Amino acid sequence: MVELPSPEEIEAARTPAGGWKRDQLAAWGVAWPPPKGWKKDLVERWEAAQQDGAPPPWPRPAPAGFTQETLNLG
Numbered sequence: 230m231v232e233l234p235s236p237e238e239i240e241a242a243r244t245p246a247g248g249w250k251r252d253q254l255a256a257w258g259v260a261w262p263p264p265k266g267w268k269k270d271l272v273e274r275w276e277a278a279q280q281d282g283a284p285p286p287w288p289r290p291a292p293a294g295f296t297q298e299t300l301n302l303g
Contacts, residue, residue, distance in 0.1 A: 233257070233275045239268060 234242070234257055242253050251261050259267045 233278055234271065235275055236272050239271060 242249055244250060249263070254261060254263055254267070257271060259271070
């Protein structure tokens with residue numbers, strides 16, 4: 230099942246050049262090359278899912294290579 234991104238998630242996934250990567254679009258179920266109107270379609274599908282009472286999408290896991298420092302308070 231494809232996880233629908235929120236409009237904010239779509240914008241946050243932009244590359245520094247202003248586009249989107251092929252693998253990111255594939256994760257959202259968008260064909261390559263992306264057809265005209267793909268972004269509008271995703272937003273409309275996400276909004277419809279929100280109206281149907283679906284819960285908001287779960288947070289995505291941290292990207293590969295992400296490290297977080299932890300404190301040992303014990």
